[in-house]
Amino acid sequence: MSSSRLNSVDGLVSALLAGNRRALARTISHIENNSDFARPLLAALYPRAGSAHILGITGAPGTGKSTLVNGLARAYRQRGLTVGIIAVDPTSPFSGGALLGDRVRMRDLAGDPGVFIRSMATRGSLGGLAQATADVVMTLDAAGFDRIVIETVGVGQSEVEIASTAHTTVVVEAPGLGDEVQAIKAGILEIADIFAVNKADRDGADRTVMALKMMLNLGAPEKHHVMHHGRLLPVEMPEHASDHVAWMPPIVKTIATQQQGIVELLDAVEAHRLYLAQSGDRQLREQLRAITSLRIILRDALLEQLLEDAGSKRINQVVQDVVTRQRDPYTAARQLIDHFCS
Amino acid sequence: MSSSRLNSVDGLVSALLAGNRRALARTISHIENNSDFARPLLAALYPRAGSAHILGITGAPGTGKSTLVNGLARAYRQRGLTVGIIAVDPTSPFSGGALLGDRVRMRDLAGDPGVFIRSMATRGSLGGLAQATADVVMTLDAAGFDRIVIETVGVGQSEVEIASTAHTTVVVEAPGLGDEVQAIKAGILEIADIFAVNKADRDGADRTVMALKMMLNLGAPEKHHVMHHGRLLPVEMPEHASDHVAWMPPIVKTIATQQQGIVELLDAVEAHRLYLAQSGDRQLREQLRAITSLRIILRDALLEQLLEDAGSKRINQVVQDVVTRQRDPYTAARQLIDHFCS
Numbered sequence: 027m028s029s030s031r032l033n034s035v036d037g038l039v040s041a042l043l044a045g046n047r048r049a050l051a052r053t054i055s056h057i058e059n060n061s062d063f064a065r066p067l068l069a070a071l072y073p074r075a076g077s078a079h080i081l082g083i084t085g086a087p088g089t090g091k092s093t094l095v096n097g098l099a100r101a102y103r104q105r106g107l108t109v110g111i112i113a114v115d116p117t118s119p120f121s122g123g124a125l126l127g128d129r130v131r132m133r134d135l136a137g138d139p140g141v142f143i144r145s146m147a148t149r150g151s152l153g154g155l156a157q158a159t160a161d162v163v164m165t166l167d168a169a170g171f172d173r174i175v176i177e178t179v180g181v182g183q184s185e186v187e188i189a190s191t192a193h194t195t196v197v198v199e200a201p202g203l204g205d206e207v208q209a210i211k212a213g214i215l216e217i218a219d220i221f222a223v224n225k226a227d228r229d230g231a232d233r234t235v236m237a238l239k240m241m242l243n244l245g246a247p248e249k250h251h252v253m254h255h256g257r258l259l260p261v262e263m264p265e266h267a268s269d270h271v272a273w274m275p276p277i278v279k280t281i282a283t284q285q286q287g288i289v290e291l292l293d294a295v296e297a298h299r300l301y302l303a304q305s306g307d308r309q310l311r312e313q314l315r316a317i318t319s320l321r322i323i324l325r326d327a328l329l330e331q332l333l334e335d336a337g338s339k340r341i342n343q344v345v346q347d348v349v350t351r352q353r354d355p356y357t358a359a360r361q362l363i364d365h366f367c368s
Numbered sequence: 369m370s371s372s373r374l375n376s377v378d379g380l381v382s383a384l385l386a387g388n389r390r391a392l393a394r395t396i397s398h399i400e401n402n403s404d405f406a407r408p409l410l411a412a413l414y415p416r417a418g419s420a421h422i423l424g425i426t427g428a429p430g431t432g433k434s435t436l437v438n439g440l441a442r443a444y445r446q447r448g449l450t451v452g453i454i455a456v457d458p459t460s461p462f463s464g465g466a467l468l469g470d471r472v473r474m475r476d477l478a479g480d481p482g483v484f485i486r487s488m489a490t491r492g493s494l495g496g497l498a499q500a501t502a503d504v505v506m507t508l509d510a511a512g513f514d515r516i517v518i519e520t521v522g523v524g525q526s527e528v529e530i531a532s533t534a535h536t537t538v539v540v541e542a543p544g545l546g547d548e549v550q551a552i553k554a555g556i557l558e559i560a561d562i563f564a565v566n567k568a569d570r571d572g573a574d575r576t577v578m579a580l581k582m583m584l585n586l587g588a589p590e591k592h593h594v595m596h597h598g599r600l601l602p603v604e605m606p607e608h609a610s611d612h613v614a615w616m617p618p619i620v621k622t623i624a625t626q627q628q629g630i631v632e633l634l635d636a637v638e639a640h641r642l643y644l645a646q647s648g649d650r651q652l653r654e655q656l657r658a659i660t661s662l663r664i665i666l667r668d669a670l671l672e673q674l675l676e677d678a679g680s681k682r683i684n685q686v687v688q689d690v691v692t693r694q695r696d697p698y699t700a701a702r703q704l705i706d707h708f709c710s
Binding site: 065072086087312313319320326327328329344348349351354355358359360362363367 | 410414415417418429654655661662663665667668670673687691695696697698699700701705709
């Protein structure tokens, strides 16, 4: 295939759909850089996506998420499935944040055309990372990957939200991480479809499992973030089929460095995938994903258009008024909007 | 003062400005819950704010940020200055994320009317946390606090951005935190006005200081995030006075649990405060703060209005089209916007 074919939108799309990895990498670069090709590429690829199963894997630093992702990818490959990995985790070896040992450990994946690894920068404008990640997920989906894994560090608000937009969210725990890190976890428990207690050969692993079990028995099994996302746009949510049994997040013990528990974790993910299809929850999650994307895109596009219409002279004046406290930012924003749509 | 006075906007504002702590707490609750009082309260308080110096304190979990904040607050009190503390850190004892020992350690602050502590939930809608934090900062500012400390965990994108909107950003490091946590730090170095190497009695403290020094000598002393924020709105930035010496972030060793180095850290913050005033950079940062606020408020208000104008029936249809892949979200958003404002 000639390289010049990859210099047009049509050429990129057909090469990407034919499995050309260079076309895939170049398409993702266009999207990340928001080049002139980005919108037409996304529009052309969007109808081809929708088949992949999307996993979010999140957890505190030090839980061994990346090694687990590595193990899962290998296990999927052994079952003949292709895997795309997106690391939005500054601690991940996939995104360049780790040591030589970790990089060596992932080298076996790097040479396999059935695995594609991409890291996303965690810097950038507010909200930009979430949508950029969603766009790359969609691109990998259109490119035909069977499973797409998004790895995020389970600490920041944005990072947790990104993982929670997956079909199946795996929260990784590990015993003995210290109190500060334990405290971080509190907020991410509610988004879990599956718990992996990694480093299960360490002291305290059973206590971690016990604590999770107690927490699950105390709380409702229904995921809270569904309700949270449900408020994002005023849409009607499909009713749950009345005869469907609620999903109770399983707890899987793993020792990722020794490949132990990986197959059990993969089986839990696949069981959840079937559950989503049979219960109708997959449809619900697709709606939530669409709603989240629309919100972010609308917000940013509206702002961009208002700023353009208002012009830099007027905006400068408004900023000056806010800095000198002659107008508060809410009133100033209201006035700009009233002028915008009049 | 009768409690009923606190049931009106005017009553709350005058009580808050007179130093009534119950009025302050109630005002913040109105703002956090976005009640009917929120906008009028913010509009009334905004002209009264602008005097406080705002500190952002951020760092990886386990660096001892909260103990450092506690020590700084006490040292400020000894100099007769009042301190407001906002914890947007799930690992902070101020936000309830830590153990009994930490809570006991902060008890001495809790009884002091010159200290006000508030924790912010790290959950909420995208972008909401940053603006909610800015609103609470403004409220504490209007209430007359001399110094306002925002403590965030230096891992998530949103959390780092929140800390970087302060006048003075302190990045807390600690030796021997393990590779994963070390890797996290990379992204937050560039936002530092001051480095605190806490737990300086631990092995490796000198190595941490050395590494920071090397990094500072390699990089430009100018803060990168100023440029980053400068792209947020198309405004003209004031020129730096040509004779002003660039700020080189000092590195202060502390052992917060033993109150060591706290006064030195406070002196570094105050030196930076003077530097900002004399160099004109304070004005620049105020512009950046105003720009960030305006962006977030405009974005959210525009989205809200579009959704209202479009109506849930149309929005439902669009979501359905996106889910069934008949339209990609970018095209769908474009169509909604074209219809809005026409």
